[in-house]
Amino acid sequence: MSSSVISEAAALGFEQLATTDLAPVEVAVIDSGVDATHPDLAGRVVSQWTVEGESGQLAVQPLDTGINNDTFGHGTAVAGIIARIAPNARIHDIRVLDARNKGDPTASLVAFRHVLAKRQRLVNMSLAIPASQREPLYKLCESAYQRNQVVVAAKRNVPVTDEGLPAEFSSVISIDNFQVPELSIRFIETGLIEFATLGNELTVPAPGGGYTVKTGTSFATPTVTAMCCLFLGRWPDLRQFELKTILKARADAAL
Known part of the structure; x- marks a missing residue:
């Protein structure tokens, strides 16, 4: 990546970038499902899936596209933020969470393997997977990095035994919530989490066609x-570490 690309990417306003001719980017949302009938998401969700039991094993099952697949409301909010900012995002909905916003951690791993197989370029994980799954999750994140598939993951809102997995891994882009101006980003100098952006009191789509207000790292992450979707639409060959360089350059420019 040339210094001119870094400079241009750091200087371009996101609204300006969003109006340029961008290549489409496949974006997987591993979450509680997405309501693809919501007006903000109409035509933006190109596949929908759920992870369910099959012959005693969890497997990714295809669903009709264009349905309300959201069991809780979390995934619709996440997908709505992506769709609003990045007009070139082609959203793939993979439901792993239930009506209580809980899920079998193995389901998230199954979904992750599905995304790797489909070669979807961006993976949004606004969730944390238990430390018991650290080793298989680490291997999946390393595999994504080697395939140039970019994982963006949320820090835990409330620390338990870790900052949040896979957010702790260097092979992903890790995100915290911080009170900064909308569409700006902060670089975190210490610790395992690298970046923070606004996730407070965001108005987001809700299943059924309405809106709600959400706060948390889950909503900073998308x-x-x-x-990243905008950057990849403009410069499709960017690698994960180059995206981190651009994000840091934007954070530095805002100081």
Whole structure:
């Protein structure tokens, strides 16, 4: 990546970038499902899936596209943020969470393997997977990095035994919530989490066609996923470490 690309990417406003001719980017949302009938998401969700039991094993099952696949409301909010910021995002909905916003951690791993197989370029994970799954999750994130598939993951809102997995891994782009201006980003100098952006009191789509207000790292994360989607639409050959360089350059420019 040339210094001119870094400079241009750091200087371009996201609204300006969004109006340029961008290549489409496949974006997987591993979450509680997405309501593809919501007006903000109409025509933006190109596949829908759920992870369910099959012959005693969890497997990814295809669903009709264009349905309300959201069991809780979390995934629709996440997908809505991506769709609003990045007009070139082609959203793939993979439901792993239930009506309580809980899920078998193995289901997230099954979904992750599905995304790797489909070669979807961006993966939004606004969730944390238990430390018991650290080793298989680490291997999947390393595989994504080697395939140039970019994982953007949320820090835990409330620390338990870790900052949040896979957010702790260097092979992903990790996101915290911080009170900064909308569509700006902060670089975190210390610790395992690298970037922060606004995730407070965001008005987001809700299943059924309405809107709600959400706060948390889950909703800061898709903002950065959307930023990366815009960059990849303009410069499709960018690698994960180059996206991190651009994000840091934008953070530095805002100081």
